[in-house]
Amino acid sequence: MSAQPRDTGLDGAALDAALASVWSARPGLLGWFTTVDHKAIGRRYIATAFLFLALGGVLALLMRWQLAQPEGRLLGPDRFNQIFTMHGATMMFLFAVPVMEAVGVYLVPLMVGTRNIAFPRLNAFSYWVYLFGGALLWIAFLLDMGPDVGWFAYVPLSGPQYAPGKRADIWAQMITFTEIAALAVAVEIVVTVFKQRAPGMSLDRMPLFVWAMLVTSFVVILAMPAVVLASTALILDRLVGTQFFNPAAGGDVLLWQHLFWFFGHPEVYIIFIPAVGMVSTILSTFCRRPIFGYTAMVLALVSIGLLAFGLWVHHMFTTGLPRLGESFFTASSMAIAVPSGLQIFCWLATLWGARPRMAVPMLYVLAFLFTFVLGGMTGVMVASVPLDTQLHDSYFVVAHFHYVLIGGAVFPLLGAIHYWFPKLSGRMMSERLGRWAWGLVFGGFNLVFFPMHILGLWGMPRRVYTYQPELPWAGLNLFSSLSAALLALGFLLFFWNAWRSARKGEMAGPDPWGAPTLEWATASPPPPWNFSRIPVVESVSPLWDAPGELKVATGLRLDRRELVLTSVMAAEPEARDSSPQDSIWPFLAAIVTSVMLIWSIFSPWAVVWGSIPVVAALILWFWPRGTPEDES
Amino acid sequence: MRRMLLLALAVPLLQGCKRETRDLRPDPPVAAALDGVAILPIGIGGRPPEVYFALGKPYRTNAYQLSEGKRLYAWFGCPQCHGQGEGTARGPALLDGWWNYGPGLETIYLSVRDGRPGGMPAFRSRLTNDQLWQLAGYVQQLGAYSGGAAAPSRDDAPPTRPAENRAPARFAPLEP
Numbered sequence: 001m002s003a004q005p006r007d008t009g010l011d012g013a014a015l016d017a018a019l020a021s022v023w024s025a026r027p028g029l030l031g032w033f034t035t036v037d038h039k040a041i042g043r044r045y046i047a048t049a050f051l052f053l054a055l056g057g058v059l060a061l062l063m064r065w066q067l068a069q070p071e072g073r074l075l076g077p078d079r080f081n082q083i084f085t086m087h088g089a090t091m092m093f094l095f096a097v098p099v100m101e102a103v104g105v106y107l108v109p110l111m112v113g114t115r116n117i118a119f120p121r122l123n124a125f126s127y128w129v130y131l132f133g134g135a136l137l138w139i140a141f142l143l144d145m146g147p148d149v150g151w152f153a154y155v156p157l158s159g160p161q162y163a164p165g166k167r168a169d170i171w172a173q174m175i176t177f178t179e180i181a182a183l184a185v186a187v188e189i190v191v192t193v194f195k196q197r198a199p200g201m202s203l204d205r206m207p208l209f210v211w212a213m214l215v216t217s218f219v220v221i222l223a224m225p226a227v228v229l230a231s232t233a234l235i236l237d238r239l240v241g242t243q244f245f246n247p248a249a250g251g252d253v254l255l256w257q258h259l260f261w262f263f264g265h266p267e268v269y270i271i272f273i274p275a276v277g278m279v280s281t282i283l284s285t286f287c288r289r290p291i292f293g294y295t296a297m298v299l300a301l302v303s304i305g306l307l308a309f310g311l312w313v314h315h316m317f318t319t320g321l322p323r324l325g326e327s328f329f330t331a332s333s334m335a336i337a338v339p340s341g342l343q344i345f346c347w348l349a350t351l352w353g354a355r356p357r358m359a360v361p362m363l364y365v366l367a368f369l370f371t372f373v374l375g376g377m378t379g380v381m382v383a384s385v386p387l388d389t390q391l392h393d394s395y396f397v398v399a400h401f402h403y404v405l406i407g408g409a410v411f412p413l414l415g416a417i418h419y420w421f422p423k424l425s426g427r428m429m430s431e432r433l434g435r436w437a438w439g440l441v442f443g444g445f446n447l448v449f450f451p452m453h454i455l456g457l458w459g460m461p462r463r464v465y466t467y468q469p470e471l472p473w474a475g476l477n478l479f480s481s482l483s484a485a486l487l488a489l490g491f492l493l494f495f496w497n498a499w500r501s502a503r504k505g506e507m508a509g510p511d512p513w514g515a516p517t518l519e520w521a522t523a524s525p526p527p528p529w530n531f532s533r534i535p536v537v538e539s540v541s542p543l544w545d546a547p548g549e550l551k552v553a554t555g556l557r558l559d560r561r562e563l564v565l566t567s568v569m570a571a572e573p574e575a576r577d578s579s580p581q582d583s584i585w586p587f588l589a590a591i592v593t594s595v596m597l598i599w600s601i602f603s604p605w606a607v608v609w610g611s612i613p614v615v616a617a618l619i620l621w622f623w624p625r626g627t628p629e630d631e632s
Numbered sequence: 633m634r635r636m637l638l639l640a641l642a643v644p645l646l647q648g649c650k651r652e653t654r655d656l657r658p659d660p661p662v663a664a665a666l667d668g669v670a671i672l673p674i675g676i677g678g679r680p681p682e683v684y685f686a687l688g689k690p691y692r693t694n695a696y697q698l699s700e701g702k703r704l705y706a707w708f709g710c711p712q713c714h715g716q717g718e719g720t721a722r723g724p725a726l727l728d729g730w731w732n733y734g735p736g737l738e739t740i741y742l743s744v745r746d747g748r749p750g751g752m753p754a755f756r757s758r759l760t761n762d763q764l765w766q767l768a769g770y771v772q773q774l775g776a777y778s779g780g781a782a783a784p785s786r787d788d789a790p791p792t793r794p795a796e797n798r799a800p801a802r803f804a805p806l807e808p
Binding site for chain 2: 076077148159160245
């Protein structure tokens with residue numbers, strides 16, 4: 001096999017030309033639909049998720065406008081129901097989970113020093129399915145068919161008797177789309193992390209963000225089946241008259257809540273754990289020292305991932321549980337504060353005595369620390385049954401989970417966007433605009449949501465579309481609504497900053513922050529093959545510990561897309577393997593899958609007839625085409 | 633060509649709008665106008681009020697209105713005489729396709745509103761105009777030979793018969 005060209009001994013320019021000829025996407029629109037480059041798909045995923053963030057934010061503003069005064073007239077009860085459902089569903093299923101996975105799709109292969117994500121075509125398929133699922137939900141909403149049953153869709157209110165029409169089915173099927181997309185990405189990330197790490201990057205040299213994405217992916221793989229089961233049973237109840245949730249026929253209403261929260265609580269950690277990884281990464285770079293207690297941090301991540309499955313019942317304290325159950329789930333809910341607290345102290349210890357560089361990403365990390373600790377405190381409060389019984393379904397809970405989700409995930413995410421923007425676009429985001437946006441977002445957020453704690457303590461229930469002037473809530477609601485304008489302005493500035501910086505920002509160079517991890521070892525933005533030569537890693541902070549040139553592996557073929565497989569624990573090189581070429585079939589398969597899923601809202605026969613094109617598309621997707629990548 | 637394509641796309645979409653809107657409480661003038669049925673002197677057949685068409689015939693095409701009709705059917709004692717549509721010794725069946733006073737929606741509306749000789753009571757003073765239409769729409773779709781685009785599903789109750797949305801899946805003109 002001497003005919004195969006290898007990269008041994010080639011100089012830089014010749015090597016890059018050879019790599020470009022096998023790794024580059026086709027030019028033009030066709031290339032846009034066929035690319036399997038994890039960076040292109042990751043960017044797309046992130047942009048789409050932020051579009052959904054903006055849409056969900058508009059809905060939040062509409063609700064704040066409606067609630068600004070008693071007896072508001074902007075929205076009627078039916079529209080309000082749709083809007084709070086859409087807000088929750090969009091933010092949880094179309095923004096928070098996908099955006100975290102998207103950042104993982106973009107960064108994990110770069111951070112572990114490989115050339116593409118594992119199963120890159122599945123990755124493309126995942127994006128299209130996610131996009132079509134989001135479009136399904138939003139087009140339905142614009143047609144006045146938006147789900148109106150809450151983002152949790154409790155039966156019996158979402159069941160056949162009380163939710164006529166197709167609104168609840170739209171919700172349940174949108175979940176199916178996001179399940180498919182999320183499971184696909186989770187599998188890719190697990191395989192990428194386990195088998196494609198750069199030689200020498202043993203498990204204890206993996207960046208914390210990669211650890212976080214690994215744990216998250218396992219949580220996705222374990223949590224999603226519960227909601228697959230629940231939403232499928234709901235669709236069957238509604239469409240073909242099964243009786244899963246009908247107590248009169250031996251079904252069980254609470255079964256829904258158990259299945260949903262067995263997914264729904266880990267979902268919170270699916271959103272939060274990547275944020276932990278982002279915070280650790282940013283903190284370490286801007287303090288210019290490795291994170292304090294690396295092993296403790298990893299163990300805390302893993303134990304949060306495990307504990308996440310042991311506390312779903314705390315969402316159901318008011319449904320009437322045995323005392324022992326209440327005590328157990330109170331204890332397990334409080335137990336999660338232990339690994340979370342451990343992480344907080346590790347971060348504080350990293351900050352201790354360091355002189356952190358106060359750039360915008362670091363500011364978001366500080367905002368995160370402050371806000372997330374507050375949200376965690378109220379979390380411990382509502383974990384205790386007597387208090388939860390009082391506060392259940394009140395605005396206190398609304399305040400609590402916005403503190404945890406925005407403070408715990410959105411702030412780190414905004415910091416991460418500022419931090420990795422130079423890698424994504426090759427340009428820096430404006431520091432001045434970034435500081436203004438940070439001030440408005442952080443200040444506006446606290447002004448909007450802090451009063452909601454008090455409103456909840458004063459008895460204001462969640463999900464009400466209006467309230468009477470006699471009730472004492474008008475003042476704080478007006479204050480909260482006015483502050484929402486500040487928060488919205490902050491997000492507008494952020495979007496403007498990203499838009500403008502992508503075009504006119506200062507050029508960044510490969511490593512503008514002086515960061516330690518591998519993604520900064522390549523150009524910004526990285527070429528389609530990520531690394532001209534696969535790096536060899538000898539420490540947890542390779543770019544700090546090996547200044548100058550990284551060691552690299554050579555001997556890879558240049559006539560096909562090739563990367564290095566390594567062993568799971570020690571990352572010893574095991575084999576060279578091919579990485580699939582671009583293909584249109586993931587896109588087409590996503591279209592026929594979407595047709596089947598949407599059709600099945602209306603007729604059970606869609607599952608039979610609709611699966612034929614799906615099978616055909618999959619056969620063509622996997623059909624061997626005699627390319628060098630097909631060789632085993 | 634492109635315009636035709638857009639139109640072809642827009643029609644089902646607009647259909648979708650009407651199918652799923654939820655008018656929880658009609659405007660008072662609309663509710664009042666809903667009573668204006670023009671009826672033949674024999675008390676059978678006639679013409680629904682203009683406003684019924686202006687609303688887009690919601691009482692047969694809108695899942696929410698139909699399911700409200702189903703709840704009213706249970707709440708206002710209809711099963712006492714008509715059972716689950718199969719009829720009893722006291723009242724005729726609604727499922728068998730034989731309508732004593734004709735199958736028109738406005739006639740069913742009048743039967744419910746004013747009652748009929750032989751024991752059918754009048755519900756004029758017990759239900760609002762739009763509720764009467766909801767009930768009439770549900771009763772008419774109970775006895776329809778073909779499934780509509782919109783139908784209520786099963787209740788959370790012991791199953792006694794297939795749910796309305798399990799009816800024949802063939803689409804037919806809505807007015808029988």
